[in-house]
Amino acid sequence: TGFNIPRSLKQLKGMLEAGYQLDDGYRLVAGLEHEQIRRNVPFQYRRIAYRERTDETQARVEIKRMLSETLNGGLAYVHGYRGGSAYVPDTYSQATNQLNSLIWADRQRDKLRLSADWIPDEDWSLQFRGDLGSDRYSGRNLGPRKGDTLLFSADAAYQISSKWQTHAWLSQERILVEQATRSDINPATVGDNVLWQASVRNTTTALGFGLKGRPKANL
Numbered sequence: 001t002g003f004n005i006p007r008s009l010k011q012l013k014g015m016l017e018a019g020y021q022l023d024d025g026y027r028l029v030a031g032l033e034h035e036q037i038r039r040n041v042p043f044q045y046r047r048i049a050y051r052e053r054t055d056e057t058q059a060r061v062e063i064k065r066m067l068s069e070t071l072n073g074g075l076a077y078v079h080g081y082r083g084g085s086a087y088v089p090d091t092y093s094q095a096t097n098q099l100n101s102l103i104w105a106d107r108q109r110d111k112l113r114l115s116a117d118w119i120p121d122e123d124w125s126l127q128f129r130g131d132l133g134s135d136r137y138s139g140r141n142l143g144p145r146k147g148d149t150l151l152f153s154a155d156a157a158y159q160i161s162s163k164w165q166t167h168a169w170l171s172q173e174r175i176l177v178e179q180a181t182r183s184d185i186n187p188a189t190v191g192d193n194v195l196w197q198a199s200v201r202n203t204t205t206a207l208g209f210g211l212k213g214r215p216k217a218n219l
Contacts, residue, residue, distance in 0.1 A: 008040040024065075029076075031060040046090050049097045049140070051104040054084035062113070070120055076113040078133075082106060087140075100143025102177060102200070108136045111149065127155040135177070144200075147177035164213040175202045 017031040035056045042050070062076035083106050090096045100106075111133025118126045133149035153171035160166060179198035 005042045005045070006040075010038040012036045027064045029060075029062040029064060029074075031058075031062070033058045033060070041088050044091065046088065047092060047096065048099055048101065049087040049090055051087055051101075052085050054082055054104045056080060056082035056107075058109075060113075070118060072117040074113075074115040076115070078109075078111045078113060078131075080107075080109040082109075098141035100137065100140035102137075102144050105137045105144050106139035107144075108138075109149070110134050123159040125157045127153075129153045137177075142180050144177045145180050147175060149176075150174045163215065164211070166209075166211050168207075168209045170205075170207050172203065172205045176200070177202075 013033070013035045015031060015033040017029065019027055019029045021027055037054050039050075039052055041052045058078055058080035060076055060078045062074050064072060064074040067073045084104060087097070111131050113129065113131050115129045116127070118128075120126075129152065131149065131151040135144075135147040135149065137144040137146065151171070151173040153169065155167065155169040157165060157167040177200040179200065181197045
């Protein structure tokens with residue numbers, strides 16, 4: 001029926017980065033990142049317009065500076081665009097061929113990133129990062145139109161001894177999306193002439209802990 005179909009994903013990702021040392025302790029960093037994702041396309045039964053490939057390219061410009069003997073700070077601007085292959089149509093209904101899925105819709109993303117590295121002493125190190133972004137979607141009649149992203153993360157590492165280290169991290173990302181409004185074109189039928197809109201929120205939280213050690217010279 002098209003409701004339950006195994007999925008196969010292949011991801012290819014690459015990044016290029018360059019830095020240049022400026023006066024007064026400033027450092028300029030530029031980066032270019034590209035990601036391609038391929039999905040298997042159901043051959044016979046599809047309940048929504050489908051996209052086999054998406055390509056996303058991001059460019060980043062960042063300025064960094066040593067703020068004190070123990071603190072480094074950075075401010076970055078990131079611009080990205082995601083497009084992809086042509087849509088493969090729904091095999092059941094032409095109406096759903098106008099739908100744009102959030103995970104493969106054409107998207108333009110602009111965001112600011114604030115980061116900091118703090119080393120209070122030789123045993124401790126902490127890293128912080130915060131992203132604030134704005135998204136614009138296009139490509140289909142129905143689906144996501146605009147949205148916002150918010151991410152923060154914190155990482156900490158501690159040197160227990162010369163042989164043992166521990167580290168932990170916490171991150172949370174929130175994505176807010178406004179879906180397109182639709183009005184059906186047949187007001188003569190009861191229930192058809194309906195205005196609707198969706199506001200979607202997706203929150204992802206990650207927490208981790210690690211221990212690294214060298215109990216023996218060869219282990």
